[in-house]
Amino acid sequence: xxxxxxxxxxxxxxxxxxxxxxxxxxxxxxxxxxxxxxxxxxxxxxxxxxxxxxxxxxxxxxxxxxxxxxxxxxxxxxxxxxxxxxxxxxxxxxxxxxxxxxxxxxxxxxxxxxxxxxxxxxxxxxxxxxxxxxxxxxxxxxxxxxxxxxxxxxxxxxxxxxxxxxxxxxxxxxxxxxxxxxxxxxxxxxxxxxxxxxxxxxxxxxxxxxxxxxxxxxxxxxxxxxxxxxxxxxxxxxxxxxxxxxxxxxxxxxxxxxxxxxxxxxxxxxxxxxxxxxxxxxxxxxxxxxxxxxxxxxxxxxxxxxxxxxxxxxxxxxxxxxxxxxxxxxxxxxxxxxxxxxxxxxxxxxxxxxxxxxxxxxxxxxxxxxxxxxxxxxxx
Numbered sequence: 315x316x317x318x319x320x321x322x323x324x325x326x327x328x329x330x331x332x333x334x335x336x337x338x339x340x341x342x343x344x345x346x347x348x349x350x351x352x353x354x355x356x357x358x359x360x361x362x363x364x365x366x367x368x369x370x371x372x373x374x375x376x377x378x379x380x381x382x383x384x385x386x387x388x389x390x391x392x393x394x395x396x397x398x399x400x401x402x403x404x405x406x407x408x409x410x411x412x413x414x415x416x417x418x419x420x421x422x423x424x425x426x427x428x429x430x431x432x433x434x435x436x437x438x439x440x441x442x443x444x445x446x447x448x449x450x451x452x453x454x455x456x457x458x459x460x461x462x463x464x465x466x467x468x469x470x471x472x473x474x475x476x477x478x479x480x481x482x483x484x485x486x487x488x489x490x491x492x493x494x495x496x497x498x499x500x501x502x503x504x505x506x507x508x509x510x511x512x513x514x515x516x517x518x519x520x521x522x523x524x525x526x527x528x529x530x531x532x533x534x535x536x537x538x539x540x541x542x543x544x545x546x547x548x549x550x551x552x553x554x555x556x557x558x559x560x561x562x563x564x565x566x567x568x569x570x571x572x573x574x575x576x577x578x579x580x581x582x583x584x585x586x587x588x589x590x591x592x593x594x595x596x597x598x599x600x601x602x603x604x605x606x607x608x609x610x611x612x613x614x615x616x617x618x619x620x621x622x623x624x625x626x627x628x629x630x631x632x633x634x635x636x637x638x639x640x641x642x643x644x645x646x647x648x649x650x651x652x653x654x655x656x657x658x659x660x661x662x663x664x665x666x667x668x669x670x671x672x673x674x675x676x677x678x679x680x681x682x683x684x685x686x687x688x689x690x691x692x693x694x
Contacts, residue, residue: 385423406680571691576685613675
């Protein structure tokens with residue numbers, strides 16, 4: 315009789331154990347899509363307590379080791395363009411977790427790229443810029459971020475090409491070269507380092523010989539300058555020695571198209587535009603496009619920045635970067651300008667002579683500004 319009671323008791327304990335572990339596994343799995351890194355870490359440690367009950371006494375008083383890197387699973391698609399904004403929201407959430415974990419909470423992170431199968435240019439540049447800033451600001455230095463070699467060879471090739479391996483000082487492996495990866499040229503700099511951008515653009519500039527090419531080149535330099543001069547402006551003066559006062563850029567020619575992407579991690583166009591344009595100018599602009607002054611979205615501010623050409627410096631040769639690019643699209647009837655800033659996006663594109671502009675707002679922020687444009691090489 316006693317043996318039967320013991321057997322029954324063990325069965326009940328086993329069923330309870332399986333139920334509790336199964337429940338925690340589900341919580342842990344669901345937390346990857348919705349919860350932040352702290353919730354995932356809590357579920358992970360709770361799971362260890364149940365799975366390894368004999369270790370409870372040892373780790374009861376110190377459940378989380380603050381010196382241990384926090385594992386962060388990179389999104390399946392690090393992307394800002396596709397899948398009805400889902401990729402953008404997941405990518406922004408991942409980058410926000412990365413920032414919160416390292417800068418706000420002073421922890422180290424281990425990025426797991428094992429599930430990543432796709433990376434697009436704007437999202438990759440945003441992630442690269444964020445990791446660069448984290449390394450500069452963290453007390454752990456380059457030790458603050460480590461990562462696993464991706465399972466997908468092309469993803470590993472992308473991370474190598476854009477300098478991600480060099481940034482965290484991780485040893486590179488030999489990988490296959492992909493034409494749509496190797497054409498990317500990457501650099502970063504500050505207001506005091508314009509020569510870096512000039513060197514990178516030398517090859518592209520040789521291919522652009524028409525009148526429109528001068529506007530495109532001027533548009534690039536203007537956008538790069540804006541990244542430092544305006545993106546970090548919190549008052550009448552700017553601090554160009556700030557580690558954050560940087561720009562990051564990809565540029566290249568592929569499939570007979572010129573593609574340029576520039577990123578900054580400043581406060582964003584919606585925060586700086588009132589300083590660069592003035593309230594009266596913006597009030598008139600928003601009235602003309604039918605936007606309520608009580609609730610101006612980030613995308614509307616970006617549209618204003620792309621349309622207005624006045625500059626805070628008052629110099630006649632400044633403040634025309636976006637309008638230079640849109641005027642080229644108008645003249646050749648093709649090409650695209652895309653601007654992400656904080657929670658908004660503005661797109662100005664031409665297709666077979668038909669010009670469209672699109673405004674869109676999101677739930678999450680890119681924490682800065684990403685300017686991208688592309689043109690068929692034969693048209694410029």
